[in-house]
Amino acid sequence: MMISTKKVNTSSKANPDTGFGVQANQIGGRFVNKDGSFNMKKDGLPILNRISFYSNLLELSWTQFFAFILLFYLLANIVFTILYLLAGYNELQGLIATTMWGRAKEIFFFSTETFTTVGYGRVNPIGDEAHLIASLESMTGFLSFALLTGLLYGRFSRPKAYIAFSENALISPYKDGIALMFRMVPYKVYHDLTDAQVTVNLAFTEMEEGKPVYKFYQLKLEREKINIFSMNWTVVHPIDEESPLLNFTKDDMKQSDLELYVQVSGFDNIFSNMVMHRSSYTYEEIIWGAKFRPMYHESPGGNTTILELDKLNEFEKVNLP
Secondary structure, three states: OOEOHHHOOOOOOOOOOOOOOOEHHHOOOOOEOOOOOEOOOOOOOOHHHHOOHHHHHHHOOHHHHHHHHHHHHHHHHHHHHHHHHHHOHHHEEOOOOOOHHHHHHHHHHHHHHHHOOOOOOOOEEOOHHHHHHHHHHHHHHHHHHHHHHHHHHHHHHOOOOOEEEOOOEEEEEEOOEEEEEEEEEEOOOOOOEEEEEEEEEEEEEEEEOOEEEEEEEEOOOOOOEEEEEOOOEEEEEEOOOOOOOOOOOHHHHHHOOOEEEEEEEEEEOOOOEEEEEEEEEEHHHEEEOEEEOOOEEEOOOOOOEEEOHHHOOOEEEOOOO
16 A cells, blocks of 8 residues: 555655665665665675675674674684694694594694684694694684784774664654654763764655655754754654645555664764764654653753653653644
8 A cells, every 4th residue: 555646745855866766666664774875685696796895893892792703713723723733743742632533632732822822832843734723723823813903993993973862753743733753962071073964864754656656855953953963853854734644644654664774874973973863754653642751851950951861761651733
């Protein structure tokens, strides 16, 4: 199902510059995920041509990143341990274990010492094959640590917008009518934005020449830019005579597969760079007849403002005019 053409406000001008496709029967799911990533899977080329190991390692969570490092470290040393075993025990001196498992453990720990260039000294290579393997391993080790250092620096220094969005957008009373609104907040200490600006686009399906197509509209906002973004910002789109949502009901949003996607950017003083973040709301995440509860208040002593980040998503039901 989709929205009837008669429901669309003819005073609204469609935005053809979003970069998303318009064929409704060829697009699956939402355009933008809640975390700001695009809901898209690229295919048609070999996987090594489609992925960037550097980018993937930057995008991993810290837990996943350190798990990857630990796994790589263990696998690399297991591989070199197997190579030493294949070369033979007589290629190494200083082994004191008498069982096969005991010697394998000693060689594994000798491998970790060689990989990290620690070299405690009790076990050492004496044969040509073991010397060659140890040389390759030490080179692999210092190259790995050089790459790891670069990745750690890249992860720490990479500009990022620490902005949290409310889980839901609301249809709320606004002046003498109603408005679509959501709110967001910079949640990291010191990471406030200067000259922050927000763009909100709307997408829904509509019949055009007998075919379902996606139509996109850039929404007019009460305020598109603020000088300092340090507290919560409620972004408001008045549903007036110029709004594409003028004649929409809750059921219309569902039938038209409506999605609201947001892009906010600004200058972060900590990074001394521009940062950007995206998010989106589908029709299922839009609450009708609600308003946000305040999330900041004066401190008990009256000398500062308390911004309660845990109240970002709190709202209460209200009647719409």
